[in-house]
Amino acid sequence: MRFNPLHHPCTFMIAQMLNIGSGWLEHIPFAFLLIDLARPNLLVELGTYKGDSYCGFCQAIAALRLPTKCFAIDSWQGDPHMGVLPQDVLAYLRKYHDPLYGSFSTLVPETFDQAVAHFDDGSIDVLHIDGTHTFEAVQHDFQTWRPKLSDKAIILLHDTAVMDEGFGVYKFWEQIHTQYPSFEFKHGHGLGILGVGKSLPAKFAEFLEDATADPQAMRDCFAILGERNDIQCWLIGVLQALNQQYKFLNQFKQQIGVPADAAMEDFQQALKDPFAYATRMTRELQVLISDDVALRKHILQNPQPGK
Numbered sequence: 433m434r435f436n437p438l439h440h441p442c443t444f445m446i447a448q449m450l451n452i453g454s455g456w457l458e459h460i461p462f463a464f465l466l467i468d469l470a471r472p473n474l475l476v477e478l479g480t481y482k483g484d485s486y487c488g489f490c491q492a493i494a495a496l497r498l499p500t501k502c503f504a505i506d507s508w509q510g511d512p513h514m515g516v517l518p519q520d521v522l523a524y525l526r527k528y529h530d531p532l533y534g535s536f537s538t539l540v541p542e543t544f545d546q547a548v549a550h551f552d553d554g555s556i557d558v559l560h561i562d563g564t565h566t567f568e569a570v571q572h573d574f575q576t577w578r579p580k581l582s583d584k585a586i587i588l589l590h591d592t593a594v595m596d597e598g599f600g601v602y603k604f605w606e607q608i609h610t611q612y613p614s615f616e617f618k619h620g621h622g623l624g625i626l627g628v629g630k631s632l633p634a635k636f637a638e639f640l641e642d643a644t645a646d647p648q649a650m651r652d653c654f655a656i657l658g659e660r661n662d663i664q665c666w667l668i669g670v671l672q673a674l675n676q677q678y679k680f681l682n683q684f685k686q687q688i689g690v691p692a693d694a695a696m697e698d699f700q701q702a703l704k705d706p707f708a709y710a711t712r713m714t715r716e717l718q719v720l721i722s723d724d725v726a727l728r729k730h731i732l733q734n735p736q737p738g739k
């Protein structure tokens with residue numbers, strides 16, 4: 433094997449944007465690696481939603497200080513499988529994305545068919561297709577965007593392992609994967625990787641050859657790395673639940689004459705030191721089961737340990 437993940441430490445970064453329930457969580461380590469292997473000049477994503485995959489690409493580009501330009505294209509209106517999206521999804525993503533990645537990345541609220549005209553033929557080095565998942569839609573997106581791909585181009589197709597009613601990426605993958613150098617991760621709903629360009633980046637080509645030579649080893653490695661994001665997301669879910677309770681606790685504090693603690697309601701702040709946050713919150717929430725008002729006041733006014 434020539435591919436050695438230790439030569440690509442960005443693979444092991446902690447993902448900064450994780451949304452509970454995202455089907456992409458387990459592929460973020462590979463997104464990090466792909467950016468290092470491909471070092472694209474131009475990356476385009478079709479289907480961004482809350483931004484888990486896209487912010488994974490952007491995080492690696494920022495960490496590696498690459499000159500890559502990125503575009504996330506989504507109507508942010510939803511599709512037959514997602515249903516209609518809540519109205520604030522794009523605004524929420526912008527709030528997170530723009531300060532961190534706005535210097536090199538643009539969120540484009542258009543349909544894929546509208547946006548394709550913005551790109552020159554032969555310009556895109558990495559294209560991630562994750563829009564509507566019917567066979568016809570994926571085939572259409574692939575064919576519409578194919579002329580835009582550079583001679584280094586790599587395509588990712590998500591949900592190649594989903595065979596539920598209406599999902600057809602797996603059928604498209606069956607047809608397309610034999611036409612190019614390719615590899616498929618089976619975990620995380622399946623991720624198909626196609627080396628479409630005639631002059632693939634050398635490190636990426638080595639990765640594909642090694643993955644093809646020992647597919648199970650590569651699949652196991654990235655499935656285990658991906659699981660870490662499930663666990664991290666689980667922790668975020670617990671903290672969100674605690675955070676919700678804390679808002680009630682603040683109301684209670686005010687009722688018994690203890691000043692409310694706005695900092696404890698700042699969830700982004702909490703994520704910087706989740707262990708201390710959880711410890712302190714758990715301790716403070718314990719007072720709710722105490723009948724002793726003096727004890728409650730004492731504990732709430734002396735929030736050590738874990739402040």
Ligand SMILES: C[S@@+](CC[C@H](N)C(=O)[O-])C[C@H]1O[C@@H](n2cnc3c(N)ncnc32)[C@H](O)[C@@H]1O
Nearest residue numbers: 456479480481485506507510511543544563564
């Ligand atoms: C499965 S989600 C994308 C998931 C995302 N990659 C992630 O990491 O969570 C599919 C998205 O594609 C968008 N979409 C589907 N078909 C589209 C089209 N033809 N034009 C624009 N957006 C589309 C939907 O609005 C939805 O947000």
